[in-house]
Amino acid sequence: MPRSGAEARRRLQQAALELYREHGFDQTTTAEIAARAGVNERTFFRHFPDKREVLFDGEADLRAALMEAVAEAPDGLQPLDVLLCAFRRAGRILEDNRPFSEPRLQVIAKTPALRERELAKAASLTEAVADALRARGVPERLAGLAAQTGWAAFHHAAQAWIDDPSRSLEAHLSRAFDDLRTLSATMSPAQAAAESGGGRA
Structure with missing residues (x-):
């Protein structure tokens, strides 16, 4: 589990990028991104309003x-x-x-x-x-x-x-x-x- 907000944010960005490359943007869910990053989906939405914004931080x-x-x-x-x-x-x-x-x-x-x-x-x-x-x-x-x-x-x-x-x-x-x-x-x-x-x- 990431220890800080900054670390969680970085891991969410990296997880999203990996999943978008592996499965495509449309096929990836915020829950999958959160799971890959080792956080819950609520944490994802604390940092990003939607799954597009992860790449524009x-x-x-x-x-x-x-x-x-x-x-x-x-x-x-x-x-x-x-x-x-x-x-x-x-x-x-x-x-x-x-x-x-x-x-x-x-x-x-x-x-x-x-x-x-x-x-x-x-x-x-x-x-x-x-x-x-x-x-x-x-x-x-x-x-x-x-x-x-x-x-x-x-x-x-x-x-x-x-x-x-x-x-x-x-x-x-x-x-x-x-x-x-x-x-x-x-x-x-x-x-x-x-x-x-x-x-x-």
Whole structure:
């Protein structure tokens, strides 16, 4: 029996992840998770409101890290560079907990109910990041767009990190943001055609 609330919480998370991988999210019950963790079902509900939330327990820490990193980024940086600083800090949270982060992302990717919850969480975090950018003086419209674009790049980098663990998450993140800059600097098809002489006279 776990001796502390924190230990019970950790064991419930680990038990849920194991059972979701073994039997699938839909086939796993909260009673089974509690039994695997060595606690009763009432203890499960003291820590988590439902079986989806077990895999999203770190949201508050992630939000705090992102908000703090945006606020503390050096003055004079462009919004995307501010976000790169912030997501690097958030990435370290994932890297430090890779034994849980990696299978968690895999379970979410193949479970519609969890993907739906992840989208809702992502929307909330994105809005929090946009608010942090606005607090730095980034205009309303640009703050929202930067936050959404930055979150997409972070998500892309996290998936690349899962697929290619030979490189660090920070390396994948830097590459994703470099790719964003490349995309924004690329000429439109019409411009490219005109430059190459392919446009109509």
